[in-house]
Amino acid sequence: MSDPTRPDPSASSVAAAPGGAAESSSNNFLRAIVQEDVAARRHGGLVATRFPPEPNGYLHIGHAKSICLNFGLARDFGGKCNLRFDDSNPETEDVEYVESIARDVRWLGFEWSGLYYASDYFDALYGFALELVDRGLAYVCELSEDEIRAYRGSVTEAGRPSPYRDRTPAENRALLEKMRRGEMPDGSAVLRAKIDMSSPNMKMRDPPLYRIRHAHHYRQGDKWAIYPLYDFIHPLSDALEGITHSICTLEFENNRELYDWVLDHTSVPARPHQYEFARLNLTYTLMSKRKLLALVESKRVRGWDDPRMPTLAGMRRRGVTAEAIRSFCDMIGVARANSTVDFDKLEYCVRDDLNQKAPRAMAVQKPLRVVIETYPEGETERFPAPLFPPDVGKPGSREVPFGRVVYIERDDFSLDPPKGFHRLAPGREVRLRYAYVVRCERVVKDADGEVVELRCSHDPTSRGGAPADGRKVKGTIHWVSAARAVDGELRLYDRLLSVERPDLAEGDLPSLLNPDSLVTLTGCKLEPELASAPAGSAFQFERLGYFAVDPDSRPDRPVFNRVVTLRDTWAKLAARDAEATATPPPVAVSTAVGASGAAPKVEPKRVDAATQKKHDARRALAPEDEALAAELEPIVASVLVAQADAVARYRAGKTGLAGFLVGEATRAVAAAGKTAPAGSGPKALAKLVDALVRRKLEAG
RNA sequence: UGGGGGAUCGUCUAACGGCAGGACGCCAGACUCUGGAUCUGGCUAUCAAGGUUCGAAUCCUUGUCCCCCAGCCA
Secondary structure (H helix, E strand, O other): OOOOOOOOOOOOOEEEOOOOOOOOEEEEEEEHHHHHHHHHOOOOOOOOEEOOOOOOOOOOOHHHHHHHHHHHHHHHHEEEEEEEEOOOOOOOHHHHHHHHHHHHHHHHHHHEEEEHHHHHHHHHHHHHHHHHHOOOOEEOOOHHHHHHHHHHOOOOOOOOOOOOOOHHHHHHHHHHHHHOOOOOOOOOOOOEEEOOOOOHHHHHHHEEEEOOOOOOOOEEEOOOOOEHHHHHHHHHHHHOOOEEEEEHHHHHHHHHHHHHHHOOOOOOOOOOOEEEEEEOOOOOOOHHHHHHHHHHHHOOOOOOOOOOOEEHHHHHHHHOHHHHHHHHHHOOOOOOOOOOOOHHHHHHHHHHHHHHHHEOOOOOOEEEEEEEEOOOOOOOOEEEOOOOOEEEEEEEEEEEEEEOEEEEHHHEOOOOOOOOOOEOOOEEEEOOOOEEEEEEEEEEEEOOEEEEEEEEEEEHOOOOOOOOOOOOOOEEEEEEEEEOEEEEEEEEOOOOEEOOOOOOOOOOHHHHEEOOOEEEEEEEEEEEEEEHHHHHOOOEOOOEEEEEEEEEEOOOEEEEEEHHHHHHHHHHHHHHHHHHHOOOOOOOOOOOOOOOOOOOOOOOOOHHHHHHHHHHHHHHHHHHHHHHHHHHHHHHHHHHHHHHHHHHHHHOOOHHHHHHHHHHHHHHHHOOOOOOOOOOHHHHHHHHHHHHHHHHHHOO
């Protein structure tokens, strides 16, 4: 990988990285806009987008939506997409973030056409500022921050002009240069656009363009004492790069007027346009960089890449694949309405991808020792186990060692099995996956009454899993040979937050955190081959979930992160039963009789009587139309014959089809060259066709 | 009380003025040596009220609710 912090002049167009970011993107309003612009050859038929993160934090799943959108659009329309660091705030930005962002974008599967830094435009930007000043469109204002706020007015009251508003261009130029030379202290002045202090759009009330900050910039060093602000930088950076579609989130809607103003009043080489879409919100997930930073700094998580974090780095470490994130972004769509996506949707995408990719293995998270007394002491054998189930259809298998003593999952044994429990219990049989059917003969307890060991017998005829007599064994559980097991650490993650909608929740951040978001299990028993799996590789631990090797892992002490559990229908049923027994329903549930099979009652749309009468009158055929009706009749009839299928469905109750059939008939009539009778409006014909179609449908 | 946006199944999201569809979720069932995967069927959706129209989620009017804007952050 080349240095991600340096522009790569050789890259000229957006390409999907190996591994392919080539999902078919569903349609959305932005895609429609781009499509139309390309069709109309609006920017010479070209498309150029950009992903413009500020390097003041790590990228998260919300950014992934924007990345997929911007890079996806460019890819699909043969255009370009730049990665641009919007780094104009020297106080919060850092090269660490630049590097992580570049890494994450690549990891997600996208390659930028060009890599740029807004800070590289500072000279050009300053030139545009001078241009504005010279044209009398910007002035240096020496009001204090508080005064500026007061002068700005409020959403309901107009602002007042700054006393410095009418300085001459020459005066302003001298002052701006003085600011630039660092001869004025922080906060003593700002450069402001001269627009309209009484604009109903607060953003247009002489917005600041530059502020003085004697601060060290991570890339520009101490070259600058003044730093441009977002509303000035962004349109100009877009124009400088020849961006055609500048896509941002909804909260910038009000900034669009200013975006356009800047471009309309400077001599820019191109004319980009801004479009806004709704940012991603996810249930149980924080998406604010500020709050994520707080978690990192307060050490409530182990870093930006903590596997519980919604950051791309965290998700990657956890074992979530780039493909899963891309398909998630594709699935959630892009729109202009604020929304919050169910976390389940993300989990679905993760499982869906890992199901195809993660080889199966067996691991026991909470071991219970099982001695198979009927199995000869000292004997061992190996059972072949496929790496993937038949439905995945991938080749490969491994040999799983077996012996007289194995570990099974504590949860797979019950002294007092609930109804529907298909696992081990005293006197019951269960299949050890790929091995033998065993029966629990005795339970060994310690002094406290805790179950510490099971003594079982096995059915030697069931070698490989199927008893010779053909009897059905409902339960199959995973296990690991005690003699060959490798001890490992499993880190079980759950949602970071305990509230579904943290944006709506009250209480400070710490109180919203899920105390069980990380459960670390040690002494877990793993299939021996798992110990040597490289960091990052993912497995499905059968019946438990998908796990990925953490970078902390070492061959003598393997560490796995649980990416996501398997869907667990049994757990769901058990939880439901537990709830039912805990709180029996106070009232009998209304009987289901009559609910089954009964056609849903459809309430007709309420229309007042007069309107209905008017409609009926229109629908009735007037005597003078009968002649024309006779002409149209065969055309309508043939349409209904051609649409026999739709007619049948209409008669079966799908009355919405009437409109469709009228539409078809109207087209057929027009195609036959029939026109409205002389003296009546063009609508008369449609009205007539409608009446004919409905008459025929009802006559049916 | 200014301005800019938005409202479609529980949740996301589609639908030239012409069959309100898909996905997740949930429910029921089938299958299964993973209570996984897969398959089948199902699920009280167009914010409200008027209007225009043969026909409205879509156009018009009025209203309701939600989001954004008063950083020298982005």
